[in-house]
Amino acid sequence: MKIGPMSPEWLRVASVVLLSVLLPATISPAEALASGNKNFQFFAPPAEGTLPDGPLGRLIRKGELIFIHTNLYAKKYVGNDLTCESCHLDRGIKPYSAPLWGAFGTYPRYREKNHKVNTLEERIQGCFRFSLNGTPPPVDSETMKAIIAYAYWVSRGAPIGLYLKGQGIVRLPKPDRTPSIRRGKVLFEARCALCHGLDGQGTQADLGQVAFPPVWGPHSYNKGAGFSNVRELAGFLRMNMPLSKGKSLSDQQAWDVAAYVDSHTRPQDPRKSSPATGQ
Ligand code: HEC
Ligand code: HEC
Structure with missing residues (x-):
């Protein structure tokens, strides 16, 4: 078959060449995820205190209170003196302290720790069990629903499936001297x-x-x-x-x-x- 000018094949080839010249090199979400690209983009979470009206707004607010005062609002699941905010600073939005907006769009995710694909709920249960030395709230409990609603709210507008800049915890290079x-x-x-x-x-x-x-x-x-x-x-x-x-x-x-x-x-x-x- 001949690929003459203006034939459908020619147009297709030409448009691909043209697009690759015109468009800046972009990383598809799948590529970014696969390459573990942690410097993809910054994310600015929504301002504090902006909540929707009604039941959803109340659930989000409850999640925020649980996050900040875990040992008051989710007491039965907590086994120590820490709160979520003890480690996920500034109500869970500070970059480099595993902010919620860095997590929300990156689950489900496979974890070596338990050799399975974890939902966000399962990941949060892990923090209750180990970081709070407590008992994980069931996935369908009001506590878990409220935390998820809050995580969703502070992630509003963040892309799905991308590792954003400031997500997770920084992985330091090996130290020059053995830690002392x-x-x-x-x-x-x-x-x-x-x-x-x-x-x-x-x-x-x-x-x-x-x-x-x-x-x-x-x-x-x-x-x-x-x-x-x-x-x-x-x-x-x-x-x-x-x-x-x-x-x-x-x-x-x-x-x-x-x-x-x-x-x-x-x-x-x-x-x-x-x-x-x-x-
Ligand atoms: C003692 C510190 C500590 C406490 C307390 C704690 N966490 Fe975590 N949490 C961590 C660490 C460390 C990670 C792993 C972050 C990483 O490297 O991606 C993590 C991960 C997470 C993640 C996944 C983050 C990501 O980017 O994949 C979520 C969501 C989360 N925690 C929620 C909570 C919630 C909700 C609470 C309270 C119920 C809580 N955590 C309490 C230390 C803590
Ligand atoms: C000005 C007071 C202050 C200083 C100084 C300080 N911290 Fe903290 N640290 C805090 C507070 C407050 C939190 C909990 C954050 C919150 O609840 O908002 C925290 C959280 C932590 C946590 C996670 C929660 C936990 O209890 O395990 C660790 C670990 C920690 N600090 C270690 C250190 C180390 C190590 C240093 C010294 C290099 C240090 N901090 C210096 C106030 C301080």
């Missing part, structure tokens, strides 16, 4: 103890609400939590701690202070059926 608990202790006492206490136990405020959360010990996250991985914790600290002075630690300092925090006792990983070792 000794150097970490010096740093912790100088830069962290003011709020979290020399003993790492934080400070209680009125009504049992925690002003500064404990970073180790029986009321902190357990050994199955993401932060029990030193690299994950170091990535969080690098970008977020000391509070409001994120990015002031160097990579090495973040590794060192993470190693120090991690060297203390905390509740056992609930997946381990063996009794607590007491360490």
